Amino acid sequence: MLHHVLTGELTFTSLTPPDLSQCSKSDLLAYFENSYSLNESLFTALKDESVFYKCPDRLRLPLIFYYGHTAVVYVNKLALAGLLKERINFEFEKMFETGVDEMSWDDTENYRMGGSYKWPRAGEVVEYRRKVREVIRDIIRDTPLDLPINMKSPWWALLMGFEHERIHLETSSVLIRQLPIGLVNRPDGWNYAPKQTESLPQTNKMLRVNGQEVTFGKPTDFPSYGWDNEYGHVTCYVPAFEASKFLVTNGDFLDFIRAGGYNRPELWTDEGWHWRSFRESKHPMFWVCNSGCKSGCGTDLAAYSHCSLPEGGVGETATDTNYKYRAMWDNLDMPWSWPAEVNYHEARAYCQWKGPEYRLLLEAEHNVIRGAQENPQAGTKTDHVFTAGSQPYNYNMKFGSSTPVDLFPANELGFHDVFGNVWQWTEDHFNGLCNDTHWLYDDFSTPCYDGRHNIILGGSWISTGDEASRFARFAFRRHFLQHAGFRLARTAEAAGQIQLPTRIVDTPVYVLGVGEKPLCLPQDKLLRTLVPSTNIHYHFESANAVKGILELEFGYRKSFPVQVADLCRDLVKNNGIAPRSGLWIGAGSGRGPLIMSKSFNQVLACDVVARFLETAMYIQKGNDVTVISEDGKVTTAALDKGVKPDKVLFKQFTWLPNEIGVEFDLTVLTFLERTQQPKAWLLRLAEVTQKGGLVVVASKSGRWNAETLGMTLIQKGLSCIETAQVPFEEGSKTELATVTVWKHGQE
Structure with missing residues (x-):
């Protein structure tokens, strides 16, 4: 130990x-x-x-x-x-x-x-x-x-x-x-739950819940910590539905395996079947057999398989008792009454095997089956994590494992384990309940509002603190492994006639070096609710947005980035600053940082928008890009004369990480108008700029002036040395950009 x-x-x-x-x-x-x-x-x-x-x-x-x-x-x-x-x-x-x-x-x-x-x-x-x-x-x-x-x-x-x-x-x-x-060794003080109650759980019957309106989300004034995705609220009507009394157990899931569920592509989504084929999965990850299944481990453990029982074999004709269960530190006899721990793909395939009308719960439905919830305005007593010792849930490390699904009593609606035991996969994509983030961790949730992450709710046996809260909303990629399971659900009326209050992200997301991935939904007749991503950065990933920024940056001789780059050149010269390295935050389609390479030895250019950066790197290689505006104007994006493209490195960041370093003689920030949380980008400007160096903040709208910036930047050791209105061309007239110049301490 x-x-x-x-x-x-x-x-x-x-x-x-x-x-x-x-x-x-x-x-x-x-x-x-x-x-x-x-x-x-x-x-x-x-x-x-x-x-x-x-x-x-x-x-x-x-x-x-x-x-x-x-x-x-x-x-x-x-x-x-x-x-x-x-x-x-x-x-x-x-x-x-x-x-x-x-x-x-x-x-x-x-x-x-x-x-x-x-x-x-x-x-x-x-x-x-x-x-x-x-x-x-x-x-x-x-x-x-x-x-x-x-x-x-x-x-x-x-x-x-x-x-x-x-x-x-x-x-x-x-x-x-x-x-x-x-x-590993089991540590002192670690206690597993009993493998079963006095008898196996009764039939996992479906319980009907009448249609009703539900509201969920955390109030901003609730007196406990919360993550950005919890705040805001959604109110929607939930049509009548049925959900399983218990979580789906290992015993239930065995029937799916016996029926050849892992070998029947028609039960899986396209994405799920590709995952299953790649991993060659035959059973849930924490089930143990002796057929040498892939472990999924990396580096020097890549050849390891946890499916190697000392006696007997599983194979195609295994008996039930051949399976073991990998708990945290031990292989146990299979606890058939504990919930099955699977990823979204496995859970969804099980639902399809049960029948075309079956599916996973929706986030709104999970909030309904919790039963009556006290008004959060009454304070912490309305959140069960504050009364963990008295609540009938397996969470907050009450045990060091899952528990039988019938160990704790049902709630007033008849459902067991609405909280705790294992997280519960839902059909909903992860998305914010509002557009707000927090400046200390602007990119905690928002990168996951991409249609590739599904929500998990309810917490698990090891969930503590905010994770065990009634307001907790977490998400993982659909193939991700977690202490997570599921329960069955189905709409009480004909599925094709009911609009479900799911929240499915339909905003196209572009992945740098990969391209745009299409929306991936199960092939069923459910009418889902499509919503835009609340990550505003993803709304710049469209082909039209790229066309627009190319017109703005390359369609005018004195465009906004050209004027800012020329100003930076003059500032460095007039203030006696060595132009060794520059950082351009908000690179767009790259014209500004490429012009900056004329006067700097090295330029790091970053942006949050993958499609912008891919276009910038294409131009950097000497390629021209031509776009035609709606009024017929032709814009050709090409390298300006005298630029030194090999001195520019383009990178995608969702904020300013420490890997950027603290080496820049001049830092320029030009995209505050299209950021989710402007303050998050202002906070580290001093730390990434050399002492004696300059920080330039430029805004086309004029919204970000010295007074607005001052509180954040002055507290970080920057002092404003200049404020200017810089003219630039856009459309048929000349506009004015507000530029503030800041000095970082003294040499």
């Missing part, structure tokens, strides 16, 4: 979140210590330090990343909030900042997964976590506490760190559960 990885105490008991309307510093400190220790305690179960460098999932980083990552997020968010004045280890804060979000099950391994990447020694990361713990203790002690804590409070950054840590308690547990069983 790796007890030396603990910087606090060993614990598998979760505290109740703080009530942000009346908590004390001691409450916040206790919750922080508990969050930090819970996550570390998982890693004590690794057999030795070498396991830190294993990849339990071929599309995920080694475990050492996840051990260090949560501490780094604290540092990065506290620095943005102004609660941390000096970084602790910037190299770590780059290395452990960002994980990977694979686009598909057949993605290639990220270079940081391979043996050639040099991760630090475990002892160094332990020491880093220890320093971060000490720093956060000091911040809690020394920061004035004004109640209530809300999204505008600097304390929000601390709460964000607490709940982010608890997210990774869950995600790291899934990864560790995929390791070879010989690489």
Whole structure:
């Protein structure tokens, strides 16, 4: 057992979140210590330090990343909030900042997964976590506490760190559960649930729920921490439907396997069948047989199969008792009354096997089967996570595993496990309930509003804190592995005649280097509700948006980016700044940063819009692009004379990560009008710019003037040295852009 990885105490008991309307510093400190220790305690179960460098999932980083990552997020968010004045280890804060979000099950391994990447020694990361713990203790002690804590409070950054840590308690547990069983030991104090109640669950009958209106979403003034996707609200009418009394159990799912469900493509969506074929899946991931099924592990574990029982075999004619069940640390006799843990594709195929009228629950329907919910205006007592000890749910680490689906009593509508046990897959795509994000973590949810992620609801046995809240909404790619299961649902009336209140994202999303992926829906007769993505950046990924920006940037001799690039050249010259490196944020179709290459040795040009960047890189290679506007005007986008395209590097970022570095002599920001959360892009401008360097913020609308910018930029050590109105050509007239120039300290 790796007890030396603990910087606090060993614990598998979760505290109740703080009530942000009346908590004390001691409450916040206790919750922080508990969050930090819970996550570390998982890693004590690794057999030795070498396991830190294993990849339990071929599309995920080694475990050492996840051990260090949560501490780094604290540092990065506290620095943005102004609660941390000096970084602790910037190299770590780059290395452990960002994980990977694979686009598909057949993605290639990220270079940081391979043996050639040099991760630090475990002892160094332990020491880093220890320093971060000490720093956060000091911040809690020394920061004035004004109640209530809300999204505008600097304390929000601390709460964000607490709940982010608890997210990774869950995600790291899934990864560790995929390791070879010989690489882990069951830690002290870990207790599995009983495998079954006195008898197997009764028939999983369908219960009818009458049609009704439902509203869901978290109020902004609710006194607990929440993620951006939880806020806002949706009100919709839910037609009468039926849902299964219990979650689908392992015993239920065995019938699907016996019926050849994994070998019948007609039961699967196209996307699901491609996944099943690639993975050669024969049963759920945490079922164990002895036929050498693919493990999905990476690097030196790629050849490992957890399907290797010491005696007997499963094969095509297996008896039920041949299957084992991989719990966190042990192979157990199959608990047939526990919920089946599957991904969306497997759950959807099971529904289709049951009959064409069956499907997964909708998010709105899940909110209905919860029964009557108290008005959240009454405070934390209306959220069950604050009364976890008295609630009939398997969550908040009540057990170290799933439980029989009939262990806890049904609610007033007759449904068991509406919360806890395992997450429940829904038919809905992940999307915001409003367009708002938070400036501290602008890209937490929004990149997933892409139609490729489905919502999971209800929490699992290891969900704690915000994850166990009634307001929690999380999502994963449909092939993703999680402590997640499902229950059956069907519309009470003819499916083809009822408009379902699903929320299916129909905004086209363009992937850099891949192209536009079509909307992928199951081939059934359900009438789904199509909605636009609430990530406004995706609305610039259309061919028309590319055409528009090419006309704006290349259709005029003195276009907006040309004028800004020329101004930057003059500013550097007039202020005696060495033009070694420049950063252009909001690259668009690339004309501005390419012109900037005339006077800078290196230029990093970034944008959030993949299609813009792909067009910029195409032009960078010397290709011309011609577009014709609606009024017949022809615009040809081509390299300007004298540019040095080999000096420009185009990259896509959803915000300014630490990997950008702190090396730029001049930073220019030109796209605040088309960002989701402008403040998120302003916060790091000082940190990415050299001392003595310049920051240029240019706005076509004039909306972002010195007064608007001042509070954020001045607090970060920048001082405004110039404000100007810069003319540029657009349409048939000359417009004025507002430009503010900022100096970063002194040399």
